[in-house]
Amino acid sequence: MKRFILFAIIALVAGSFTNEARSQDAKRNFRVIAYYASNASNIDSFATDQLTHIIYSFCHLKGNRLEVDNKADSLTIQKLVSLKRKHAHLKVLLSLGGWGGCKTCSDVFDTEEGRNEFAVSVKELADYFKTDGIDLDWEYPAIEGYPGHPFKPGDKDNFTALVKALRAALGNKQEISFAAGGFPKFLRESVDWAKVMPVVDYVNLMNYDMVHGNTPHTGHHTPLYSTDGQKESVHACVTYLESIGVPRHQMVIGAAFYGRSWGQVANINNGLHQPGVFKNFLSHKIFDNVVNEANGFSFYYDDKAQASYAYNKETNVFVTFDDETSIRKKTEYALDKGLGGIMFWELSIDKKEMGYLGVIDAAVKGELVD
Secondary structure (H helix, E strand, O other): OHHHHHHHHHHHHHHHHHHHHHHHHHHHOOEEEEEEOOOOHHHHHOOHHHOOEEEEEEEEEEOOEEEOOOHHHHHHHHHHHHHHHOOOOOEEEEEEEOOOOOOOHHHHOOOHHHHHHHHHHHHHHHHHHOOOEEEEEOOOOOOOOOOOOOOOOOHHHHHHHHHHHHHHHHOOOOEEEEEEEOOHHHHHHOOOHHHHOOOOOEEEEEOOOOOOOOOOEOOOOOOOOOEOOEOOOHHHHHHHHHHOOOOHHHEEEEEEOEEEEEEOOOOOHHHOOOEOEEEEEEEHHHHHHHOOHHHOOEEEEEOOOOEEEEEEOOOOEEEEEOOHHHHHHHHHHHHHOOOOEEEEEOHHHOOOOOOHHHHHHHHHHOOOOO
16 A cells, blocks of 8 residues: 555656646747738847747748838848847748738639749848748638638649648748638638648637628627627637647637727627627837826626726717736746647737737746736
8 A cells, every 4th residue: 555655646746747847838839929020120129038930021922932012121121130130039931921921822822823923022131131931911711811812722732732832942941830710601611621731830729800891790809718798718719629620739729919999889788799880900119198097988898708998988889809807828828738829910019018029928937026
C-alpha cells in the first residue's frame, strides 16, 4: 500500500512538471499578432516589443502581381522591418487584400499562370523588403464577400493551389497565413482545410463583426461563447475547426480593438438582440470619449457570452465591443486551449497608453492588471 501511495505521489509530481512544461512551451510559442494599417511615423507610439508579428495591411493585386501601392506604403514597410533590429523575435508579414481589396482575386487565382506569377512577386517583395511572409486576406473564396466582387465555387480549390504555389516559391523559412471569416458559411465552404493547413503556418480567425453594418439587429460582434440568442462565437469557431481536424496550435483567434453601434434600438433587454439601424465603427482610442456614463450610457457584461456592451436609454443607442475584461478572457482562453495565439484588428486604433495590447501582454505573462 505504501509503495502504491509513493508511486501515486511520484506520478502526480511528474504530471505537474509535465503540465507546467507544456504550459511554458505554449507561452513561448504563443503568437501575438497585430494587423497594422497606418503610417511609418505612428508605429513608434506602440509597444511593439509585446508583439510576435506585425502584418502590414494592405497590399493589392496589380495584374497578377502583389503590389506595394505607393512610396508611403513602402516607407511604412521599411519602418516595420527596421523594428527587427530592436526586437529580434519580431516577424513582419505583408498582407493581400482586406475587405474591398481583393476584387480581382477570383479571376487571377483561377489560372496556374496567375497563381505562379503572384507567388513569384511575393518572393521578390520579401527579398527586397526583408519581410518574413505573406498573409492572404481574400474576403472571400467561393462565397459572397464585398458587394460586387466576383466569386465562384472553384475558388475553394484555387485557394488550395495558391497556397501550394506560395510554399513552392517561398520555401519553408517564410511564413504563410490567411485570414478566415469566423462564421459557418466561410468555415464550411471557402477553404479545403485538410489540404490547406499542412501547407500554411497558421490561420488568423476573424472572430469579430459577427454583427455588422448589414445586420438589422443588435448582438455581440465578438463574443467568446455562444448563447441562446447568438450561435456564432470564438468557441464555436474553434470547436468546429477542431472537429474537422485543424490542429489547435495553428488556430489564432481574433480580438477587436473597436466597437460597433446601432441606433433606434428599443429599451428592451438593455438593447441586446433587438431590431436597430447600424450607426458606426468606434475605435478604441476614441471609444471612452464617446461611450461613457456622462453621455448617458450604461454598461453591461454578458456572463454567458463573456462579452461587453452598452446601452443609452435616452438616445436608444446600443454598442458592442471588446474591452479589457473580454480581451483578457480571450487571451486566457487561447492559452488554456493551447491555441496558436491571438491577433487583432488593428494596432493603430489602440490607445497609446493603457491600451488593449498591454492587456494581452499581461495575460500572456500571467500578470494581474488593476
